[in-house]
Amino acid sequence: MRLGVTLASLFAVSVAGAATAQTELSLWYHGAGSANAEEALVNQLVEEFNASQSDWKVLIETFPQLAYNDAVGAAALAGELPDILDVDGPVMPNWAWANYMQPLGIDEAKLEGYLPGPIGRWNGEVYSVGLWDAAVALTTRRSTLEKYDIRVPTLDAPWSLEEFNSALETISASGDFEYPLDLGMAWKGEWYPYAFSPLLQSFGGDIVDRTTYQTAEGVLNGDAALAFGEWWQGLFANNYVPGTSQDAADRETGLLEGQYAMSWNGNWAALPVVEAFGDDALFLPAPDFGNGSTIGAASWQFGVSATSEHPEGARAFIEFALQDKWFTAFSDGTGLIPVTATAAADTANYAPGGPLEVFYDLSEAQALVRPVTPGYIVQAKVFEKALSDIANGADVADTLDAAVDEINEDIESNSGYGH
Amino acid sequence: MASKLTRSDRAGWLMALPGAGLIATFIILPFFLAFAFSLTNQRLASPNPTEYVGFENYRDLLGLSIFTLEPERNEAGDVLVDDDGQIEYPRLRKFTRNNPDYPKLQGKREWFSWQSGENRTVVLASDVVFMKALVNTITFVLVVAPVQAGLALVLALLINQKLRGISLFRAVYFMPVVVSIVVVSILWQFIYSPGDGLLNNVLSGLTFGAFQPRDWLGETSTALGAIIAMSVWQGVGFHMVIWLSGLQTISPTLYEAAEIEGSSKWQVFRYVTWPGLRNTAILILIVITMQAFALFAQIDVMTQGGPLDSTQVLVFQAVERGYGKQDISGGSTISVILFVIVLCISLLQRWLTRERN
Numbered sequence: 137m138r139l140g141v142t143l144a145s146l147f148a149v150s151v152a153g154a155a156t157a158q159t160e161l162s163l164w165y166h167g168a169g170s171a172n173a174e175e176a177l178v179n180q181l182v183e184e185f186n187a188s189q190s191d192w193k194v195l196i197e198t199f200p201q202l203a204y205n206d207a208v209g210a211a212a213l214a215g216e217l218p219d220i221l222d223v224d225g226p227v228m229p230n231w232a233w234a235n236y237m238q239p240l241g242i243d244e245a246k247l248e249g250y251l252p253g254p255i256g257r258w259n260g261e262v263y264s265v266g267l268w269d270a271a272v273a274l275t276t277r278r279s280t281l282e283k284y285d286i287r288v289p290t291l292d293a294p295w296s297l298e299e300f301n302s303a304l305e306t307i308s309a310s311g312d313f314e315y316p317l318d319l320g321m322a323w324k325g326e327w328y329p330y331a332f333s334p335l336l337q338s339f340g341g342d343i344v345d346r347t348t349y350q351t352a353e354g355v356l357n358g359d360a361a362l363a364f365g366e367w368w369q370g371l372f373a374n375n376y377v378p379g380t381s382q383d384a385a386d387r388e389t390g391l392l393e394g395q396y397a398m399s400w401n402g403n404w405a406a407l408p409v410v411e412a413f414g415d416d417a418l419f420l421p422a423p424d425f426g427n428g429s430t431i432g433a434a435s436w437q438f439g440v441s442a443t444s445e446h447p448e449g450a451r452a453f454i455e456f457a458l459q460d461k462w463f464t465a466f467s468d469g470t471g472l473i474p475v476t477a478t479a480a481a482d483t484a485n486y487a488p489g490g491p492l493e494v495f496y497d498l499s500e501a502q503a504l505v506r507p508v509t510p511g512y513i514v515q516a517k518v519f520e521k522a523l524s525d526i527a528n529g530a531d532v533a534d535t536l537d538a539a540v541d542e543i544n545e546d547i548e549s550n551s552g553y554g555h
Numbered sequence: 556m557a558s559k560l561t562r563s564d565r566a567g568w569l570m571a572l573p574g575a576g577l578i579a580t581f582i583i584l585p586f587f588l589a590f591a592f593s594l595t596n597q598r599l600a601s602p603n604p605t606e607y608v609g610f611e612n613y614r615d616l617l618g619l620s621i622f623t624l625e626p627e628r629n630e631a632g633d634v635l636v637d638d639d640g641q642i643e644y645p646r647l648r649k650f651t652r653n654n655p656d657y658p659k660l661q662g663k664r665e666w667f668s669w670q671s672g673e674n675r676t677v678v679l680a681s682d683v684v685f686m687k688a689l690v691n692t693i694t695f696v697l698v699v700a701p702v703q704a705g706l707a708l709v710l711a712l713l714i715n716q717k718l719r720g721i722s723l724f725r726a727v728y729f730m731p732v733v734v735s736i737v738v739v740s741i742l743w744q745f746i747y748s749p750g751d752g753l754l755n756n757v758l759s760g761l762t763f764g765a766f767q768p769r770d771w772l773g774e775t776s777t778a779l780g781a782i783i784a785m786s787v788w789q790g791v792g793f794h795m796v797i798w799l800s801g802l803q804t805i806s807p808t809l810y811e812a813a814e815i816e817g818s819s820k821w822q823v824f825r826y827v828t829w830p831g832l833r834n835t836a837i838l839i840l841i842v843i844t845m846q847a848f849a850l851f852a853q854i855d856v857m858t859q860g861g862p863l864d865s866t867q868v869l870v871f872q873a874v875e876r877g878y879g880k881q882d883i884s885g886g887s888t889i890s891v892i893l894f895v896i897v898l899c900i901s902l903l904q905r906w907l908t909r910e911r912n
Contacts, residue, residue: 206878208654209600211598212600213600230600231600233602234600234602235602235603236600238889324859379770379773380861380862381749381770381772381773381862382749383748383749383750423631451623513880513881514880514881514882517875517879517880521860524859524861524862525861525862525863525864528773528775528861528862528863529863530863532647533648534648534665535649537648537651537652537664538664538683541662545662546880546882549596550598550601550603554602
């Protein structure tokens with residue numbers, strides 16, 4: 137009896153407490169235990185937002201990245217999604233289509249001057265916005281290129297296919313390096329479509345036909361894709377790059393230790409290179425294989441869940457986050473690319489003359505988001521397997537045909553994914 | 556006359572309820588759900604309604620065709636031969652892709668083929684990856700079950716002696732079992748690392764540099780073998796303990812009697828130890844078979860089914876499709892097929908090892 141009274145009074149206190157205080161909003165974040173300052177900055181962002189106004193109180197819950205997407209899927213099935221979701225750019229269309237998310241509903245004028253990657257659009261509406269973007273570059277040393285008399289490419293004049301091939305051949309023939317190029321084959325999963333599908337696009341192919349998103353026929357197994365596949369297989373057959381069984385530790389340190397002459401790597405790995413090589417470090421644009429040079433875009437972004445009871449609160453939080461000072465803070469803390477030029481000017485690395493400035497230009501000039509379709513999740517897996525198999529010597533045409541069939545069957549069994 | 560305990564049914568059921576309830580909720584119900592899902596197009600996340608599709612998922616996995624390729628001929632009807640002297644054939648994709656004359660081959664891929672005279676006979680499968688996974692899984696079981704059971708028995712016989720410090724050996728052999736399989740897999744990845752990995756180093760040291768380093772997990776010829784070796788190493792301690800418990804139930808008087816009769820060591824093993832281990836052997840064989848069919852973590856960590864599907868296995872494919880590709884129905888179908896296979900094999904093992912009167 138006494139226990140009941142105590143519980144009741146406790147309950148009354150907590151209800152009364154909630155009535156006068158801010159309304160609670162839940163936020164799920166994917167970066168638990170992240171190595172850099174990202175997690176701390178997200179926490180700081182939440183704290184400052186909670187202190188800045190009296191209507192809303194964001195409660196953050198963090199997940200390890202590997203379990204995050206599964207947790208969101210499970211929560212959606214159970215109807216327990218948080219108000220604010222953290223979502224990886226290419227996955228967003230799937231979540232929007234599956235009714236995990238609702239349109240953000242913020243004024244698009246506020247997104248003026250943003251890099252294209254951090255804005256997540258699906259069916260003509262903005263669903264998510266990121267506070268940073270990432271870019272990939274051919275990382276190498278000026279002295280290496282000079283030693284072999286290789287032209288240093290620029291954003292306006294990247295290497296052509298022939299130049300790139302002959303550079304690989306020259307460096308390989310010198311025998312000075314274990315491999316002339318490191319593609320990061322040790323990083324399974326999303327790295328493959330993120331880092332390598334732009335190379336396919338530069339050849340003139342793609343993962344899926346972006347005009348309709350209903351088929352991959354002729355795009356992933358057309359002439360351009362076959363040319364890409366043969367070239368890709370050649371990289372491994374000629375021992376220009378380490379294969380799919382590359383040691384993850386070699387991926388991290390191979391360039392720094394002189395095992396590899398060049399490395400196809402992201403801006404998040406650029407600071408150690410600058411520290412090691414100083415002015416000698418070079419971040420080069422992707423070669424132009426005939427159809428322009430492209431790199432991937434879009435990183436993690438924030439959006440509002442479909443079941444949120446307070447979308448206006450969630451929106452207020454995201455709008456609060458979309459300030460140059462946060463872009464600057466995240467960039468300084470994590471080495472990622474700030475999403476506006478004004479924010480970039482204030483950062484340590486992306487300011488004019490900063491060591492990573494080139495990545496902002498790369499992102500601005502060449503970024504192409506991965507296929508914007510709910511089927512991307514499956515297509516990414518199929519693409520990854522096709523590239524691994526071709527690297528390991530599978531027949532190019534048959535492998536790409538099989539990939540096309542699998543993608544098309546998946547699109548069909550999902551009734552076209554709502555395009 | 557029945558005692559009060561055996562008559563009070565209600566109390567008995569009540570006591571069984573927690574266990575039975577848990578088993579029903581987490582083992583029996585999911586199994587029936589998997590069977591139901593395998594007859595639909597259920598997705599992990601989709602706004603589209605689930606539809607009943609009959610046995611289409613099974614057809615998509617198990618479909619097979621045999622097709623005979625005739626060689627390319629020139630206008631005179633002679634067989635064309637390429638520079639290496641190999642007979643040239645038309646590409647299969649001419650027949651399997653959008654060819655209205657061969658509707659049965661649509662979307663199928665070559666699984667394997669053989670030469671018969673001038674023609675090449677090709678076996679095509681609707682789902683080559685699944686077929687390879689099936690073959691790899693069965694290979695894995697066929698190798699692991701006898702090797703792991705045999706090795707465990709040898710270890711058990713070795714440590715079933717009264718020697719100083721024998722418990723140290725028991726602990727050492729048992730150690731891999733208590734380490735998480737994920738950790739073991741990552742460690743073995745270092746061991747198998749190409750170039751200057753531990754295994755390559757040891758082998759080239761033992762052969763005074765004659766051994767050429769191999770990419771153990773990166774070559775189709777060695778990847779499955781490498782997985783088998785580490786799996787046996789990891790699991791052998793557990794079955795050693797079961798053998799050991801079996802060995803210790805054999806009465807010492809039997810050994811004493813054998814000694815008095817003057818039997819050799821082999822005779823003791825053959826006529827005393829082995830018959831005494833009969834039930835243990837049945838248990839171990841069934842347990843290893845089931846565990847081997849469930850192979851997943853090593854593949855997931857070490858190879859992801861590669862290179863070229865040489866380490867694809869059924870459970871990895873079920874998870875990859877169900878969660879990775881959000882195709883719950885496809886994953887469920889593989890699970891049901893796996894269940895039927897394991898059930899058949901267990902029944903067969905029970906029948907083969909039955910008590911004969």
